[in-house]
Amino acid sequence: MTTILVIESSANGDSxxxxxxVKDALRDLLAAHPGARIIHRDLGASPVPHVTTANLAGVRGEPVTETEKATRTLSDTLVAELKAADIILMGVPMYNFSVPTVLRSWFDHVLRAGLTFSYTEAGPKGLLDGKRAIVIEARGGLYSEGPAQAIDFQEPYLRQLFGFTGITDVTFVHAEKIGFGPEARAAAIDGARAKLAGIIASLDSKAA
Ligand SMILES: Cc1cc2nc3c(=O)[nH]c(=O)nc-3n(C[C@H](O)[C@H](O)[C@H](O)COP(=O)(O)O)c2cc1C
Known part of the structure; x- marks a missing residue:
């Protein structure tokens, strides 16, 4: 059975x-993989805690306090969800040229030496093989072309984070110029929908 891990990170709720x-893509993925198991994390609505002095040992170190132990339990759960996933579907708004801090925090919990990557003589090695990720990036401006390409710290950063765990089959879909008025917003959504439909159809034929 296919497992789909859905990670959302917008603070904008229903808008x-x-x-x-992500909803559209999930509908298409479910049509292609009927009966798939869905694991859903909406980090914008239910964030995982940021790493702080009080909980750091739960993520990296030996947990001793109740807070650290609870953090270890959460981190272990998030790692298990990522490991179980065949397909990762991620929705990511651009915030200040990068990713929302709630998503960064999720990565802080799942990038764990010995579980999702390891240190070897040849350098770090990702431990997660055979997964596919579809990342939907919503942006107020235009970054996939033109002068602002150089200040896109969202997509290269996500590619690095996924690659560090061994997830290299990552497809990015952009909805850009969301802040340029209703027409630009509608065109961006339509364009992203068309791209997603093509990507999901091709995922399916790759799997066949
Ligand atoms: C805190 C914050 C920071 C933002 N920073 C940027 C930015 O650096 N560049 C940009 O193009 N848009 C930026 N935006 C606009 C969002 O990327 C845009 O509204 C996008 O549609 C948000 O995704 P969502 O609709 O899924 O919430 C920012 C929005 C917020 C709330």
Missing amino acids: SVSGLL
């Missing part, structure tokens, strides 16, 4: 563009 596109 989120990335959230809308």
